[in-house]
Amino acid sequence: MKAMILAAGLGTRLLPLTETTPKPLFPVAGEPVLGRMIRASARAGCDGVVVNLHHLHEKIEAYLAENDFGIKVRAVYEPVLLDTGGGIKNVRDFFGSDPFLVVNADIVTDIDLKAVADFHRSHGGAATLVLHDYPKFNSVVVEGGRITGFKRKPVPPDEKLLAFTGIQAVSPAIFDFIPDGIPYSSITAYEAMIEAGLTVRAMTLDRPFWHDMGSFEGYERAALETGAVAAFGKRGISAGGRDLSVTALCGDGGDRRWFRVEAHGKSLVAAAHGLRQGPSVNEADAFFSIGTHLKKTGAPVPEIAFYEPFTGHVYVEDLGDLNLMEAAREGGAREALYRKVVENLAKMAVRGADGFDTAWTFQTPRYDADLIMDREAGYFLDAFVNGLRGKGVDPSDFLPELRPLAEEATSGEPSFFLHRDMQSRNIMVKGGQPFFIDFQSGRLGPAQYDLASLLIDPYANLSPGFQASLLDSYLGHFSHLTRVDPEDFLHRYWLCAFFRNLQALGAFAFLSQVKKKPGFSEHIPLALESLKKRKSVLSRTPRFAALVASL
Known part of the structure; x- marks a missing residue:
């Protein structure tokens, strides 16, 4: 038996992606759907497959030429789309006088094509359509195992409406019901076959794994x-x-x-x-x-x-559903968990930088002064000061004052691995052990930034005394892994904490106002209070300090 895979569609419902990638080459589980269907045909015992093509046919032809499917594959280009029936008639010479399979390229399924071929041989008839109950697409009328029509309404009580899977076994009799060289639907051909008294059988499956990938x-x-x-x-x-x-x-x-x-x-x-x-x-x-x-x-x-x-x-x-914010609410667990977190964080900062390739990053390769000006100080001024509080200030009046602090925070020391969003919702707890998640924004930068993000986290609201204790604990672990100047480390820590504070307020404003996620707004008062207490940094920025005091 031979098979045909219908792959000539335009893929308009998947624009703009189909402007550059034809739908049959869209992958699932690492392989284009067309390749999966060819391999399924080979497993069914087919000795040849023909694929009709139109949109971006050169790309599909190249894919077919580059891969060995263990079966003969023939590609046929349609300069003018012939629809499903016209496409079948166009390659009638490929099939000879034997029944053949026809399968849509834009379905993902585990339906056994050999079982379909065997059903067709054993039950007879001019064609066999594989059906299932799928309310979104139910349009086929079945009586006693035979298809009697398509999209008939109203449906008589003794008739059942089912959905066509796009998989069919067909005898050469279908060619008599499809005109030559013009676009023509296979469904129209089946309707004509039924009208002429030919049997079109229904092979009905119970909840097969099947998806239409046309949208x-x-x-x-x-x-x-x-x-x-x-x-x-x-x-x-x-x-x-x-x-x-x-x-x-x-x-x-x-x-x-x-x-x-x-x-x-x-x-x-x-x-x-x-x-x-x-x-x-x-x-x-x-x-x-x-x-x-x-x-x-x-x-x-x-x-x-x-x-x-x-x-x-x-x-x-799967690390479960318990994050550090929730787990640490149990009084006895908080200190032990945070001690483990800061130890692991110090190790990740040092060891994660070893062999880290900045080509992996999707935002910026490093946390530097430019990023601070744009995504932390600038973010705070745009999203929080102007967006949420409506101050209408000009960011250029404040950023030059903050720039030297950003340079101090990020220059003059080795780069470590930086998670960039190290807060208690991004740490899961499983079996009493903490795990870091959401690391996709990782890059190189000062280790102090992640530590500051963890300790001043508004979700957790750690006491100043506990923050200080964890800072000392981190510094102890960190100094065993790399050379550290404690005074310089702490100086940069307070600068990183200041800028992280700005970032958090900008994010809370953006998420609550623009993304319409109101739950984030409840953390703003605590984060703003934290910012106003950063006197040692604010004292160096009088204009910006006055703005913060007015909020």
């Missing part, structure tokens, strides 16, 4: 679940699409979406960063590269099981 929503869901199967496989867990249970998790300040994926009593967490929009390094790339690097250095971060660069899905070890 962004459909493609992302197909990629999420197929990637999860691959991720479980990397961890030695054999799971199919029908074994999965997917639960959406609550996110935090970012735009990423999070899911817990379970199979056979095991679980992973999937971070959905969104589909790739260009060739440059993006957030998902950074998450994967930096997370992989940190794990190799021994840092307590989740193991990454699988990454699909095109879809932006990263599958990681």
Whole structure:
């Protein structure tokens, strides 16, 4: 038996991505969907596959030429789209006089194509369409195992409406119902066959793993679940699409979406960063590269099981739902947990810098004075002072006064690994051990910044005495790992704490006002109080200090 894969569509519902990548080359679990379907045809025992092409056909032809699928593959370019039926008629010479399979390229499924071929041979008929109950697409009328029509309304009580999976086994009789050389729908041909008294059978499946990837929503869901199967496989867990249970998790300040994926009593967490929009390094790339690097250095971060660069899905070890902010509310646990965190943080700062490649970063390679002016001091002035408090100030009146402090904070010392958002919601606790997450913004910079982020964290509201104790503890661990001038370290620490304070207020304002996440606004009073207490730094910036006092 031979097979045809319909791959000539324009992919208009997936614009603008399909302007550069044809839909059949969209990957799931690391392989283009077209390749997956060709391999499925080979597993079904097909001795040849024909693929019709139109949009960006050169790219698909190149892909087919570069890969060995263990089966003969023929590509046929359609200068003018012939629709599904016209495409089939256009390659009738490929099939000869035997029945053949026809499959849509834009579906992701584990339906056994050999079972479809066997069903068609054993049941007879001019064609067999594989159906399932999928309310969004239900449009096929079935009576006694035979298809009697498409999209008939109203539907008689004894008729059942089902959805066509895009998989079919067809006899050469179909060619008599498709005109030559013009666009023509295969559904129209089936309707004509039924009208002429030919039997078009229904092979109805109960909840198969099946996704239509013709839309962004459909493609992302197909990629999420197929990637999860691959991720479980990397961890030695054999799971199919029908074994999965997917639960959406609550996110935090970012735009990423999070899911817990379970199979056979095991679980992973999937971070959905969104589909790739260009060739440059993006957030998902950074998450994967930096997370992989940190794990190799021994840092307590989740193991990454699988990454699909095109879809932006990263599958990681499930660390549960308890973060440091929640865990530390238990009085006896707080001190022990924070002591472990500062020890691990010191080690990650030093060891994470060893072998760190700044090409992995997706924002800036280093935390430097320019970043401070833009994303911390500037962010504070734009989002908090003007955006939230409506002061209407000109940032250029204040930034020159802050620039020398930014230079002091970031120059004159070796660069360490910098997480950039080291706060209690980004530290998970599992089995009494802390783990760092959300490391995708990592770069090189002063180690004091992450420490300051942890200690002045408004979510945790650590007492000044506890902050001082943890600062001493960190300095002790840090000095065993690298050479430290304690006086210089503390000087830069207070500068980093000041700028982190500005960043936090800018972020709280932006997230609550622009992103409409009101929960962040409740942390503003504490963060603003913390900023106003930074007298040693504010005393060096009289104009900016006056602005802060007015807030």
